[in-house]
Amino acid sequence: MIKQFSVFLENSPGRLANLMGILEKNGIKVLAMGIAEAGNYGIVRMIVDNDEKAFDMMRKENMSVNQAEVLIIELERLANAVKTLSVVGVNIDYAYTMDCGRAVIKVNNEEKAIKALSEAGLKVYPTKC
Amino acid sequence: MITKSYIMPRSEILELQSRRLRSLVRNVYEGSPFYRKRLDDAGITPEDIRSKDDLRRIPFTTKSDLRDNYPLGMLSTPKSNLVRLHASSGTTGNPTVVAYTLRDIDNWAELNARCLEIAGATSADVVQVAYGYGLFTGGLGLHYGAEKLGAKVIPASTGSTKRQIKLMKDLGTTVICCTPSYGLFLAESAREEGLDPKEDLRLRIGVFGAEPWSEMTRKLLEEELVESAHDIYGMSELNGPGVAMECRAKKGLHIWEDHYIVEIIDPTTGEVLPPGEKGEMAVTTIMKEGMPLLRYRTRDMTILNEEVCECGLSHARIMRIIGRTDDMLKIRGICVFPSQIEEILASMENVTPHYQLVINRDGPMDKLMVRVEISEDFKTDRLTDIVDLQRRLENQLRDTLSINASVELLEPKTIPRSEGKAQRIVDMRKI
Numbered sequence: 001m002i003k004q005f006s007v008f009l010e011n012s013p014g015r016l017a018n019l020m021g022i023l024e025k026n027g028i029k030v031l032a033m034g035i036a037e038a039g040n041y042g043i044v045r046m047i048v049d050n051d052e053k054a055f056d057m058m059r060k061e062n063m064s065v066n067q068a069e070v071l072i073i074e075l076e077r078l079a080n081a082v083k084t085l086s087v088v089g090v091n092i093d094y095a096y097t098m099d100c101g102r103a104v105i106k107v108n109n110e111e112k113a114i115k116a117l118s119e120a121g122l123k124v125y126p127t128k129c
Numbered sequence: 130m131i132t133k134s135y136i137m138p139r140s141e142i143l144e145l146q147s148r149r150l151r152s153l154v155r156n157v158y159e160g161s162p163f164y165r166k167r168l169d170d171a172g173i174t175p176e177d178i179r180s181k182d183d184l185r186r187i188p189f190t191t192k193s194d195l196r197d198n199y200p201l202g203m204l205s206t207p208k209s210n211l212v213r214l215h216a217s218s219g220t221t222g223n224p225t226v227v228a229y230t231l232r233d234i235d236n237w238a239e240l241n242a243r244c245l246e247i248a249g250a251t252s253a254d255v256v257q258v259a260y261g262y263g264l265f266t267g268g269l270g271l272h273y274g275a276e277k278l279g280a281k282v283i284p285a286s287t288g289s290t291k292r293q294i295k296l297m298k299d300l301g302t303t304v305i306c307c308t309p310s311y312g313l314f315l316a317e318s319a320r321e322e323g324l325d326p327k328e329d330l331r332l333r334i335g336v337f338g339a340e341p342w343s344e345m346t347r348k349l350l351e352e353e354l355v356e357s358a359h360d361i362y363g364m365s366e367l368n369g370p371g372v373a374m375e376c377r378a379k380k381g382l383h384i385w386e387d388h389y390i391v392e393i394i395d396p397t398t399g400e401v402l403p404p405g406e407k408g409e410m411a412v413t414t415i416m417k418e419g420m421p422l423l424r425y426r427t428r429d430m431t432i433l434n435e436e437v438c439e440c441g442l443s444h445a446r447i448m449r450i451i452g453r454t455d456d457m458l459k460i461r462g463i464c465v466f467p468s469q470i471e472e473i474l475a476s477m478e479n480v481t482p483h484y485q486l487v488i489n490r491d492g493p494m495d496k497l498m499v500r501v502e503i504s505e506d507f508k509t510d511r512l513t514d515i516v517d518l519q520r521r522l523e524n525q526l527r528d529t530l531s532i533n534a535s536v537e538l539l540e541p542k543t544i545p546r547s548e549g550k551a552q553r554i555v556d557m558r559k560i
């Protein structure tokens with residue numbers, strides 16, 4: 001299963017730059033990222049190349065960081081995947097894209113989602129990129 | 130031995146108050162140059178003060194009066210009659226010195242004995258006093274009270290937590306007296322030593338004071354340390370601990386009205402408020418000899434309840450201290466205390482106690498914003514969870530403060546630490 005980080009950030013100039021700066025300084029590569037905001041704060045969700053290091057480092061910086069399991073699927077056959085999931089009643093909470101032609105999705109029932117996607121001949125990647 | 134004379138009908142208390150007030154005013158007029166001048170300046174003679182109702186004609190005494198008359202300018206008795214001096218550390222300028230005659234010490238012991246008794250303690254109890262002994266009045270006040278009750282006292286004082294726990298265990302402590310935060314620390318430390326404080330210790334009663342605490346803390350203390358947690362109130366200017374105490378009904382703190390007359394006043398105008406209204410407590414120490422005070426402004430905000438308690442006592446009760454007048458903010462005409470906000474934050478998950486209040490004026494309207502750091506342990510990847518936390522906080526604030534406040538959630542460790550309350554409150558209103 002693929003791990004995604006989500007970090008609570010204040011919605012003000014420099015906060016995201018600060019986070020990215022910390023990752024870069026520690027040699028951590030961001031493979032995908034999505035931002036959701038509400039008022040004065042937001043959540044940055046991302047997939048990175050070194051989970052353990054990223055987690056330790058963000059905790060060290062006193063960030064409110066969370067890890068969640070997500071699925072990585074093919075971007076090209078996204079329409080098909082989304083339809084497949086809707087047919088079996090799996091909801092997608094949020095999604096964002098990766099630059100290697102893949103998409104990150106967070107579903108409400110992973111087991112059911114994986115089963116439906118594989119049965120429809122759609123790929124669920126075991127690795128990030 | 131403690132006498133049961135404090136159990137008396139309200140009418141008797143009121144009569145005692147007026148009688149003792151008359152004699153107090155005579156005594157301070159004779160004995161204290163400070164008060165003689167005060168009363169002369171106000172055009173009052175001791176004969177003018179016939180009953181409690183006349184009290185409001187007398188000017189207030191404040192903490193700065195005590196500081197200005199440092200060290201012993203407030204005495205109402207010759208220095209030779211004193212047997213004790215205590216001093217509280219002032220953060221700025223002179224400390225506040227308080228003086229006791231032998232009778233004052235004896236009365237102080239009596240009041241603390243009553244406090245212990247209405248919480249359920251008896252002569253069979255082993256009372257461990259873990260308040261500081263020394264210039265601070267907490268330790269000695271409860272020490273005398275426990276002895277007066279005929280209980281066995283362990284004068285443990287503060288610190289040496291390991292030893293405190295060992296003493297509790299080996300000597301069979303049944304009553305612990307300390308600050309509520311130290312109480313929680315004791316419970317935690319006992320656990321670290323492999324003890325279950327509720328099982329391995331026999332603490333029936335906790336007497337917790339010297340700092341404000343909440344129902345939340347009571348629940349924790351009763352779950353983790355003592356069977357029954359009681360709030361005690363006092364300040365050195367009024368003797369020390371033992372001015373007021375929670376009985377077993379825990380619906381307010383009984384204030385010993387045969388020794389203290391309490392008035393609740395508007396902190397801004399000084400006007401006496403009708404019963405049941407929230408205001409600053411002003412106290413007249415009708416039984417003190419060494420350094421009695423007339424209408425002393427405690428700067429503590431509370432509500433007075435004169436109804437007879439379900440425990441049977443007719444000494445009026447004050448509510449848990451709501452806040453200090455020094456900390457009070459007036460927003461849209463409503464009194465708001467940082468302590469109220471602290472209590473809400475402490476009761477909610479996923480936020481920290483680190484906050485900042487920002488008050489702004491939008492046209493004619495004051496606006497309150499509470500900026501609070503979320504907890505590092507707040508685990509979510511969903512924005513809706515965070516929005517929900519914000520809404521719940523806003524609702525809680527509105528319910529408690531009776532005004533609308535907006536909440537701004539901040540990243541952990543972003544509010545500057547250890548810079549006192551000035552940093553906590555940002556008042557941007559231009560008046």
Ligand SMILES: [Zn+2]
Pocket residue numbers: 376377378379383438439440441442
């Ligand atoms: Zn009572």
